[in-house]
Amino acid sequence: MTRVGKYHLALIGVAALLLLMSLVRVVTGQDDITSSGTFSAALVLAVPIALAGLGGLWAERAGVVNIGLEGMMVLGTWFAGWAGYQWGPVAALVAGMLGGALGGLLHAIATVTFGVDHIISGVAINLLGPGVTRFLSEVLYREGSAASQAGGAITTSPPISGRPWEPSLPILSDGPDLLGKLESTHWFLLSDVAGILRGLTHNVNVLVLPAVLLLPITVYVLWHTAFGLRLRSVGENPWAAESLGVNVYRVKYIAVMISGAFAGLGGVFLVFFSTKYVEGQTAGRGFIGLAAMIFGNWRPGGLAVGAGLFGYADALRLRSSNSGAVTSLLLVGAVLLLAYLVMQARKLMSSDLDARNARQYTVMAFAALGMVGLFWLWLTVDRLPSELVFITPHVLTLLVLLVASQRLRMPKADGVIYRRGEQH
Structure with missing residues (x-):
């Protein structure tokens, strides 16, 4: 399939998803599914996840x-x-990126220079980060210090001076709120599109713009520059890249430090939106960002879709005054699984008997069970327990990874210990 054909297919998929969400809103009466408030919150919540995933993509x-x-x-x-x-705020931005880059440097030293297993080193960084920050907080925010008197404590910093979270895009925020008026009509499809567009454009915080721009910048650098070609070649076959004169060690160091800087930038956004550092405020977003990157098949476009999906689930959980809107996602999931089954059945019918295998039938069987189970839950459960509503984004992460694992293609040398002149 050509690139143009893929874009057309993606547009058709987006249109079909909009139609489905509008139908579910009408059937369930849950306006939060496509409200501007939900999508505005989803955009904010997706930014740290996307930045963490983008960091994982570079590494x-x-x-x-x-x-x-x-x-x-x-x-x-x-x-x-x-x-x-x-x-x-400017100092916070720089310091946060440097802090993340420091973590990336430690990871690069362990994996690239000393050949430590990448998983072990990553786990060590995840343990080291909270431990080091708690130690620094106890030293610098101890009772009686200047930071403590300014509102700091062992688990929180004083508020950031200045207000970096208030400015918005005047062109999209000022003037008559036509999209808001159209959204309030609750017309089928039209009000849903208006709500989504208003949520993504009305009062957009200027801090979101750099994160959005980093996605096309990453596409350009990695896929349209000589440096990006060298970086991707190192991830596919470092020994072949070495034979062409690429300094593999240097490229890996640069990539992992950029990875840490992007993850640190995701942390900066969390601090900006809460106005201060709070212990535990990442809440596993680094892991969800990694899942979004895998869902996106190690590509920025897919990563953006994955981050948006997780951000939307979290926003719907936070925005809904009850669990009805979250419960309506069960119906959305059932319909999507039905569409998946239809597409897989068409592929099987058009393929030769010899090309069919038990794995395809097994996947279809689990998808059918999932579809029936989700539809049954939607019919019988009026309100989900608060505990289940809280873990919805994490459950969605697991489900998406299960579906996405059917088509993943990671870089061939991802996780391979490289030593100059010692090809495996």
Whole structure:
């Protein structure tokens, strides 16, 4: 399939999804499914996840598995809070990225220079990040210190000086709110599209713009520059890249430090939106970002879709006054599984008998069971327990990874220990 054909297929998929969400809204009466408030919150919640996933993308495209994104985000949040309350939001931005890059440097030293297993090193970073930040908080925010008197404590920093979270895009925010009026009509499809567009454009925080722009910048650098070609070649076959004169060690170091800086930037966003550092505020977003990257098949476009999906689930949980809107996702999931079964059945009918295998039938059987189970739950459960509503984004993460694992293609040398001149 050509690139143009893929874009057309993606547009058709988006249109079909919009139609499905509008139908579910009408059937269930849950306006939060496509409300501007939900999508505005989803955009904000997706930013840290996307930045963490983007960091993982840079590292793994260079052949270094980075499951230490969570620890690097923690470092980014602490350094952003520490610098932000003293010198303002710009200092917080720089310090947070440097803190994440420091975690990336430690990961690169362990994996690239000393050949430590990438998974072990990543786990160590995830343990080291919270431990180091807690130690620094106890030292710098101890009772009686200047930071403590300014509102800091062992588990939180003083508020950031200045207000970096208030400015918005004037062109999209000022003037008559036509999209808001159309959304309030609750017309089929039209009000849903208006709500989604308003949520993604009305009062958009300027801090979101750099994160959105980093996606096309990453596409350009990795797929349209000589440096990006060298980086991706290192992730596919470092010994072949070495034979062409590429300094594999240097490229890996650069990629992993950029990875840490992006994860730290995700932590900076969390600090900006909460106005200060709070211990544990990453809440596993580094791991969800890693899952979004895998869902996106190690590509920025798929990563953006995955981050948006997880951000939307979290926003729907936070925005809904009851669990009805979250419960309506069960119906959405059942219909999507039905569409998946129809497509797989068409593929089987058009293929030769010899090409069919038991694995395809097994996957279809589980998908059918899942569809029936979700539809039954939607019919019988009026309100989900609060505990299940809280873990909805994490359950969605697992389900998406199960579906996405059917088509993944990671870089060939991802996780391979490289030694110059010692090809495996």
